Amino acid sequence: MIQVSGLTKVYRRGRRPALFDLGFDVRPGTVTALLGPEGAGKTLALRLMLELERGTGVTLFDGRTYRRLRRPEHEVGVLLPDERSHPGSPGRTARGHLRMLAAAVGVPARHADELLEQTRLAAVADHRLRSFSAGMTRRLGLAAALLGEPSALLLDAPTEGLSPRTVEWLHAFIRAFPAGGGCVLLTTRDPREAALLADQVVTLDRGQQVADQPVSEFRRTRLHREVAVRGPQMARLADLLVAQGAQVRPEGGAGLAVAGLGRTEIGELAYRNGIMLHELADRVVEQPAPRAVRPIQARSGPAPTVQLRRAATITVGERHPVRPALPDPAVESPPTLELPPVTGQPLPDAAPLDLAPACVAPSDAASPDVAPACVAPSDGAPPDGALLDRPVPDEVPPAHTVEEPSAPPGARTTRGGEHPDLPVARTGSPARRAELPPPSALVRVSVDPVHSGATPEDRAPAEHTAAPAAPATPSTPPAPRPSARGSRVAAFLAPATAPAAARPAASTDLADPTGTPATPITPQPLTGPDHWNG
Numbered sequence: 001m002i003q004v005s006g007l008t009k010v011y012r013r014g015r016r017p018a019l020f021d022l023g024f025d026v027r028p029g030t031v032t033a034l035l036g037p038e039g040a041g042k043t044l045a046l047r048l049m050l051e052l053e054r055g056t057g058v059t060l061f062d063g064r065t066y067r068r069l070r071r072p073e074h075e076v077g078v079l080l081p082d083e084r085s086h087p088g089s090p091g092r093t094a095r096g097h098l099r100m101l102a103a104a105v106g107v108p109a110r111h112a113d114e115l116l117e118q119t120r121l122a123a124v125a126d127h128r129l130r131s132f133s134a135g136m137t138r139r140l141g142l143a144a145a146l147l148g149e150p151s152a153l154l155l156d157a158p159t160e161g162l163s164p165r166t167v168e169w170l171h172a173f174i175r176a177f178p179a180g181g182g183c184v185l186l187t188t189r190d191p192r193e194a195a196l197l198a199d200q201v202v203t204l205d206r207g208q209q210v211a212d213q214p215v216s217e218f219r220r221t222r223l224h225r226e227v228a229v230r231g232p233q234m235a236r237l238a239d240l241l242v243a244q245g246a247q248v249r250p251e252g253g254a255g256l257a258v259a260g261l262g263r264t265e266i267g268e269l270a271y272r273n274g275i276m277l278h279e280l281a282d283r284v285v286e287q288p289a290p291r292a293v294r295p296i297q298a299r300s301g302p303a304p305t306v307q308l309r310r311a312a313t314i315t316v317g318e319r320h321p322v323r324p325a326l327p328d329p330a331v332e333s334p335p336t337l338e339l340p341p342v343t344g345q346p347l348p349d350a351a352p353l354d355l356a357p358a359c360v361a362p363s364d365a366a367s368p369d370v371a372p373a374c375v376a377p378s379d380g381a382p383p384d385g386a387l388l389d390r391p392v393p394d395e396v397p398p399a400h401t402v403e404e405p406s407a408p409p410g411a412r413t414t415r416g417g418e419h420p421d422l423p424v425a426r427t428g429s430p431a432r433r434a435e436l437p438p439p440s441a442l443v444r445v446s447v448d449p450v451h452s453g454a455t456p457e458d459r460a461p462a463e464h465t466a467a468p469a470a471p472a473t474p475s476t477p478p479a480p481r482p483s484a485r486g487s488r489v490a491a492f493l494a495p496a497t498a499p500a501a502a503r504p505a506a507s508t509d510l511a512d513p514t515g516t517p518a519t520p521i522t523p524q525p526l527t528g529p530d531h532w533n534g
């Protein structure tokens with residue numbers, strides 16, 4: 001179970017946040033897609049979740065933040081852009097690379113060999129990494145992420161830049177993974193890929209979450225089916241189609257996009273009227289994502305107080321009189337959304353569609369020589385146990401403002417962030433707050449009573465909140481781990497014997513407005529060495 005709440009990141013004060021108040025859950029046995037165009041903040045969201053980037057908000061993996069996971073590689077498998085493009089030293093063999101990672105993760109070397117088999121890399125296990133194609137590199141990154149048998153996978157644009165055949169393999173893997181009770185969070189720019197893989201689709205636009213929908217609703221509202229028609233007599237055909245009640249949109253000089261009539265009916269209509277056709281094809285098109293109406297604007301505000309670590313209190317208000325962009329803190333509800341009209345219509349001849357690799361793009365990241373599963377949180381994140389605290393207003397919801405048993409009465413804390421103005425605690429509806437785990441799973445907070453307007457009576461307990469760091473003990477037991485080692489990968493390797501019981505079979509009919517599951521995709525082993533040239 002992954003719970004994301006209030007993730008926010010501002011790169012420059014006064015600028016629009018690169019990510020603002022992202023919140024969603026990834027339930028066990030499901031796949032969630034984080035969907036958005038280029039620059040929407042998908043990668044940033046994953047980096048914030050893994051505490052590779054400083055920001056505000058909280059992400060809990062089975063009730064703990066990533067930093068507080070005892071053995072993170074055994075809980076969360078990660079495939080980020082850096083790792084997927086350059087998994088390790090170019091002169092090292094795949095086997096040597098994975099065995100090294102196995103030693104670091106604390107699993108036997110033979111498990112690395114097993115994963116090479118499972119990701120179909122055995123044939124090239126002794127090849128140097130410099131000779132690996134993008135597809136092979138991605139598989140190796142996936143093998144590294146799976147070394148610790150994690151219950152959750154975080155995959156950033158996993159199919160980007162891969163050949164259709166490797167995409168197909170990876171899709172099958174992703175859909176099979178939750179069968180053992182694990183969960184997958186992946187990012188993608190392609191709505192069709194989201195519809196094909198995910199149970200839940202979270203849509204991001206320019207850093208703002210604009211939708212969090214079950215896939216059936218996503219298909220109904222964001223995808224719709226139409227027929228592409230081309231030929232030399234399109235004007236005449238368009239008149240006939242409109243007379244039949246179809247919605248017709250011209251496409252170029254000799255093309256039409258037709259909604260409301262099936263391919264067969266259109267073909268028969270053309271035939272009966274002696275109209276020649278050059279093309280007649282089903283396709284799924286995307287509706288524009290809903291846009292947030294209220295933009296995030298810069299404004300001034302009172303000076304904040306930031307408490308760094310536990311003992312130090314630093315007032316930064318004089319140095320930073322202008323506060324970064326924020327919406328009105330009095331508004332508790334999420335931004336109003338302007339939803340486009342639903343124009344998708346169920347059409348009778350809903351045939352399964354190919355998933356074209358429309359989301360592919362060459363990966364560009366230069367990378368450290370670090371394997372995904374072994375990436376340690378860095379990049380300025382505070383050391384373990386360190387807090388970056390700040391005053392929290394009274395209306396802060398309990399999900400972010402918590403009291404640990406060891407903290408003095410009245411002491412509050414929130415997970416550290418670099419922007420004291422951003423409303424760490426102001427996320428989600430009361431209902432969502434109630435869903436979040438009890439406070440003890442979060443980190444400690446303290447209030448500077450001077451700057452928070454507390455009375456002198458209030459100050460005493462608040463001033464000594466700087467207790468030594470101690471590993472948090474969640475008051476709730478972590479969600480039951482899925483099956484034992486190997487079960488999830490085995491589910492992929494032997495899909496016929498490991499049906500995805502925890503989630504409905506995904507449908508390849510992307511625009512199916514009913515969301516009715518179709519034939520599940522069965523992972524197909526690839527044969528021959530040439531398929532690695534992905």
Ligand SMILES: Nc1ncnc2c1ncn2[C@@H]1O[C@H](COP(=O)(O)OP(=O)(O)OP(=O)(O)O)[C@@H](O)[C@H]1O
Nearest residue numbers: 011018036037038039040041042043044045157189
């Ligand atoms: N170091 C940085 N400094 C300033 N802005 C940044 C920085 N890193 C990312 N951004 C901005 O944050 C936003 C989110 O970037 P991010 O890489 O998360 O987008 P994305 O949705 O993953 O895009 P893509 O699909 O292209 O990978 C972008 O607008 C980007 O320009």
